[in-house]
Amino acid sequence: MEMNRPRYSLAIMIISLTVFSFLIENMANDYILAIVCFTGINIVLAVSLNLTNGFTGLFSLGHPAFMAVGGYITALLTFPAEKKPLFLPDFPQWLDSFHLPFFPALLVGGCGAAFVAFLVGISVLRLKGHYLAVATMGFIIIIQVLLNNADTITRGPLGLNGLEDFTNTYWVSGWVIVTVYICWKIKFSSLGRSMLAVREDEMAANALGVNLFSTRSFALIVGAFFAGIAGGLWGHLITALTPGSFSLLMSFNIIVMVVVGGTGSITGSVLAAIIFTLTIECFRPLEENFGIYGVGEIVMALFLVLVLIFKPSGIFGTEEPDFVMGKHKP
Amino acid sequence: MLTVENIDVHRGKTHVLHQIDLHVGHGEIIALIGANGAGKTTTLKTISGLLRPTKGKILYTPEAGKAPIDxxxxxxxxxxxxxxxxxxxxxxxxxxxxxxxxLLVGxxxxxxxxxxKDIQSVYEMFPILGERSTQAAGKLSGGQQMMLALGRSLMSQPKLLILDEPSLGLAPLIIETIFAMLQKINSQGVTILIVEQNAVMALDLSHRAYVLETGRVALSGLSSDLASNPQIQKSYLGVE
Structure with a gap:
């Protein structure tokens, strides 16, 4: 019985998310819908970054760059043909023939991001710790420069706007479920254990037959895939993509969610993503009415400092809490 | 079982091992002893592939009578x-x-x-690990962690078990437990190559031993012979 607890938790999550999406899609106004979607996208981002940074201990700052790759690919594949002459007059002819519905376009975007991660990983994963962080930060800058200058395809700093608003709570909930399920399955498999082993002691892991490079690449690639998906969802939620959106600040925000939730804890990432998105959103009326901008960020930063002082390993550490797992731990 | 032929190993620009020759026979316990910096750990890491030799061969014969692989x-x-x-x-x-x-990562x-089944047999070997099987390994004592590390390396069902300083920082009583267990593992057919600072115990456990000095094999022979060698007694066993 106890062993099935995670399965029940998953079933409860799926059912409640479906009901919740249905209710909110029919009852709430656009503002609330947008917040719900942002929360969901942040969950996808935080959980997938947790796979890279949390499980495997790769301090990657590159998540927004993978988001950008996925977002732009998805946007270009779904861009309405009739708008193309107006928005993208110099768009290469041969690319015109590629047009896909939203879901396959998202998948292609995710795979594109994963492929970029594979290429980047070959060189960057030779580095560790701070060096890896700096190298992935450089990768964000490279992507931004590329997006700014490839203006026949991306419209440069103007950004791609006028995208269709495909993203709704159903899509977002669906991807939240897929991301959480896959990351959960990975965590409690032999592969997931080897990822944690690489994080804890790479020499010992290597001596036991774990291939360090392929384990690290896998973590980066899967993380990047979901970042690409999140990028696609994000673009079609706010119906615009600009190179400036995918900045270091965004990377910082996602990392804060992972650290506060607990590096390695999926439940922690989900909760932290919800808390942070809602906190920042709650302070928005205050900021606008009284003209004190940035209060949300300050509160978030304070919260981070407090967590780091009183619970340095995050809310749940590496564990999944009992209310999800049951008492029986593997 | 394992023949190390004339290997040279560099770590960065430092030439650490000079023409090391070792032979490990099937079913033997071989000890590598020597002072700090003699190259013991480097030798082991080279055998397990964590470092690459710049010269020489490492031939491994998984089962007697089969062709060796480099x-x-x-x-x-x-x-x-x-x-x-x-x-x-x-x-x-x-x-x-x-x-x-x-153990599962092992x-x-x-x-x-x-x-x-193998997990259960590790628990039989070290009952304390079975009692604490769901606890985080970081919460175990040093001796229990050593038992766990030993059990973990047995999980890959090795034919040759390589141990790097199993007695490091442990109480004498626990060292005895560990060494007794090594004896038992060996009697079940696992060949053991062990590096030890504790030369008395290492020579007592092993059949043959190699003494490394500044990256070269200074002496080798039966452990009982080495234990009575005056030079070894003076340098490593603390006998005046």
């Missing part, structure tokens, strides 16, 4: 797959993983149905 160019995971398992220096348990998860390259 493992000096193989990746660590291939070497583990071939039946050589190393228990690293300083134990290297995965602190945040539970005891059982640590069986990373296996996918057979015997894994659970």
């Amino acid at each position: 493992i000096s160019t193989m990746a660590p995971e291939q070497i583990v797959g071939a039946g050589i398992s190393q228990c690293p220096e300083g134990r290297g348990v995965f602190a945040q993983l539970s005891v059982k998860e640590n 069986a990373y390259l296996r996918s057979d149905k015997e894994i659970e």
Whole structure:
């Protein structure tokens, strides 16, 4: 019985998310819908970054760059043909023939991001710790420069706007479920254990037959895939993509969610993503009415400092809490 | 079983090992002793593929009578797959993983149905690990962590078990337990190559031994002979 607890938790999550999406899609106004979607996208981002940074201990700052790759690919594949002459007059002819519905376009975007991660990983994963962080930060800058200058395809700093608003709570909930399920399955498999082993002691892991490079690449690639998906969802939620959106600040925000939730804890990432998105959103009326901008960020930063002082390993550490797992731990 | 032929190893620009020759026969316990910096750990890491020799060969014969394979160019995971398992220096348990998860990582390259049975036999060997199987490995005492590291390296079902300083920082009583267990593991057919600072215990346990000095094999022979060698007694055994 106890062993099935995670399965029940998953079933409860799926059912409640479906009901919740249905209710909110029919009852709430656009503002609330947008917040719900942002929360969901942040969950996808935080959980997938947790796979890279949390499980495997790769301090990657590159998540927004993978988001950008996925977002732009998805946007270009779904861009309405009739708008193309107006928005993208110099768009290469041969690319015109590629047009896909939203879901396959998202998948292609995710795979594109994963492929970029594979290429980047070959060189960057030779580095560790701070060096890896700096190298992935450089990768964000490279992507931004590329997006700014490839203006026949991306419209440069103007950004791609006028995208269709495909993203709704159903899509977002669906991807939240897929991301959480896959990351959960990975965590409690032999592969997931080897990822944690690489994080804890790479020499010992290597001596036991774990291939360090392929384990690290896998973590980066899967993380990047979901970042690409999140990028696609994000673009079609706010119906615009600009190179400036995918900045270091965004990377910082996602990392804060992972650290506060607990590096390695999926439940922690989900909760932290919800808390942070809602906190920042709650302070928005205050900021606008009284003209004190940035209060949300300050509160978030304070919260981070407090967590780091009183619970340095995050809310749940590496564990999944009992209310999800049951008492029986593997 | 394992023949190291004339290997030279560099770590960065430092030439650490000079023409090391070692031979490990099937079923033997071989000890490598020597002072700090003599190259013991480097030798082990080279055998398990974590370092690459710049010259020389490492020939490994998994079963007597079979053709030897050169493992000096193989990746660590291939070497583990071939039946050589190393228990690293300083134990290297995965602190945040539970005891059982640590053992499962040890069986990373296996996918057979015997894994659970092997976990049980590690628990039989060290009952304390069975009692604490769901606890984080970081919460174990030093001696228990050593038992876990030893059990974990047995999970890949090695034919050759390599141990790097199993007695490091442990109480004498626990060292005795560990060494008694090594004796038992050896009697079940696992060949053992052990590096030790504690030369008295190492010579007592092993059949043959090699003495390393500044990256060269200074002496080798039967452990009982080495234990009575006046030079060894003076340098390593503290006998005046």
